[in-house]
Amino acid sequence: MRGWAQSITAALLVVLVATLATVTTTGGTDADRVGPVSLAQGTQSPAPGVDRPNLVFVLTDDMRDDDLDHMPITRRLLADQGMELTDAISPHPLCCPARAQLATGQYAQNNGVQHNRGVHGGFEALDPAQEASTWWRDEGYRTALVGKFLNGYGPHDVRPAGWSRWDALTEGVYDYVNFSMTGDGRPEHHTGSHVTRVIEDHTNEAVRDFARSGDPFVVYAWHLAPHYRITPQGGRGLPPAMPQDEDLFVDQRPSSFDAPAFDEADVSDQPAYLRRLSPVSRAAVRAENTARLQSLQAVDRAVGSLVATLSQEGVLDETYVVFSSDNGYSLGEHRFVGKDVLTDEALQVPLLVRGPGIAAGTTSDLPVTLVDLPATFAGLTGVTPQWQVDGTSLAPTLLGDEQAFRDTTLIQTGRTLGDGWSHRGVRTERYLYGTDGVDAFLYDRLLDPDEMVNRVDDPAYAAVVAALELRRRELVTCAGWTCNQQFGPLPEPADPDGVRRAGPGEVPRVR
Structure with a gap:
């Protein structure tokens, strides 16, 4: 450089x-x-015929966009019955900053959460009063969060005020089988129960209770899979599968193996965080890919049981169901395994939305981000954000309208x-x-x-x-x-003689 x-x-x-x-x-x-x-940013009224729609937001942790190809229940119930946004990214691709964006609708320069830890990171960097659940609480919605919140959230930390039901992971957050949850004021410690099943059961319980109350509701089900496991002793390992999934995907070829950038031969021109890396182990990448896909099968079933619960309670047709991940994940592209880098593998996330007014089996290629989701949720449910948000509501696109975009x-x-x-x-x-x-x-x-x-x-x-x-x-x-x-068009690259040029087969216009 x-x-x-x-x-x-x-x-x-x-x-x-x-x-x-x-x-x-x-x-x-x-x-x-x-x-x-x-x-x-605008606002959007709920879909015609739905007075106060519900919303359920399912979030995974470190899921690649192409992992969705191995979640058939989620694809069938959400993508095939709603809209897939095919160019969605996590613009700050690390767990805590990404979740802070989802909690506030703001970028890190405005919400204060720039990393997972340190003075600029973790739950301590977030103002718990600046947390979007209050938008719905103040409009008469019942609200629940089940699962992983922000990194560093512990059993003695303050409960964000907007949640009617607060069931966050507090200890053993990344262990999968030895963990604690707030239990909405009745703390629970789990040993031997898989965290995905517990989050699934507690989410469905919240949906049933809220649906039977007759009040509209917003429920966040924030899963841990497929994040790597961290034991209470600090050891790092592969995410454990549920027993019925342990023999799946053992021969699955990682999609990253077919990427030209996999184990890139020459990284000398790449940014420092890539050019210092040694070649990756194909065996290690294969093992991690298998474990990740195995762990996601329980989430896939949890999506199925969630949709079934909504249907059994008679509220599916008036509920938006959203599915995404806090960030993507690199599996050997540019020799890198992980996230928190500005490459498409780490940035790209799945994003599916089904619900009233959303045509089944549709797609959009708008360049959307996680920062847009709080504004979108407000738009779909007809509530007004209580502070300035940095995202744009995607409700017009989801409901079939044209939408100007950045x-x-x-x-x-x-x-x-x-x-x-x-x-x-x-x-x-x-x-x-x-x-x-x-x-x-x-x-x-x-x-x-x-x-x-x-x-x-x-x-x-x-x-x-x-x-x-x-x-x-x-x-x-x-x-x-x-x-x-x-901002409008960018200049074209130039030939060595200074003449502007376009890409192959392209007219001379660049955005």
Whole structure:
């Protein structure tokens, strides 16, 4: 990245001058002006015929988008009966920051949770009063959370005020078979019971009780699988399967094996967190993939029993059921196993929604994020967020309407030291760009969908880097509508002679 550090300031000035030259004030509406366009977050009334719909949100932990191919019950009941959002990401792909985004509807620069631990991380960094369950509580909804909340949440920590029923994991959170839960004020310790089954049973109990009360409800079922196991002694191991699943997927070939980036031969141009890595063990990746898929079978059945419970209680047709993961997971791409990096394997998450007004078997390729989900849940249920949120409600798209959307999305990672930030960048339809101020990367995903060539020092991409850096600088401090702008076209990469070029078969236009 040596050339990048010297050239970025000059290139930024060139792009800034060019950008300012194109911005005009015509006296018309905002839509008539050239330059960044803000997209109103808006609100959306519930689907016609449903007065106060319910919502159930099922969340997994560290699930890859393509793991969904091995969850047939979830695909049949949610994807086939609702909408799959095929370009959903976790823009801060680490457990605690991702869950804080879901709890607040805000990016980490606004909710304060930048990492799993340290002064900038964990539950202690979250203001428990700034937690979205209060939106529904204050509108007469019953609310429940069952399962894993934010990292660091313990048995003596405050209960967020908006939950009617609070059943969070507190001790042995990652152990699967030796753990404690708050039990809604009656703490329970479990030994020998698989955590997925306990979360399933407690979720269904909450749904039954709430449905029979006649009040509308919001229930979060936040599972642990397929996160790796951590024993109370601190040992790390594979996620344990339930007994009936222990013989499944033993011969399953990991999908990452077929990715050109798997165990990438030359990582010398990659950002520091990748180029320092040794080659991965295929046997270890295969074993982890098998264990992860085995652990997800219990979640798949839990989705089935949840939908069955909603149906048995007569509320399925008036309930939105949402399924996603807190972040993705890399299984050997670029030699990396894990998350908390800005590559598509770690960013990409599954996102399925079924419910009233959502056409069955539909898809959307909007570039949505987990930050959009609280605004979406508010929109679908007709409640108003009580503070400024950074996401955009997806309710119009889910209910079949056209929706203008941002063209550039903030992505970022944190650290435990210093100011709490590591790499921060942006994602567009074509590019993935980020930097920590010294260590930078740029992937042209049109020409290089596997992100194997870092073009940040390529002179042909100097104008692209400068334009993306301007967007990055604006978005790292964004709040509310400023996180959801349409900046317009980016410059084209240039040939060595300085002439702009397009990708193969492409017209000369880049977004």
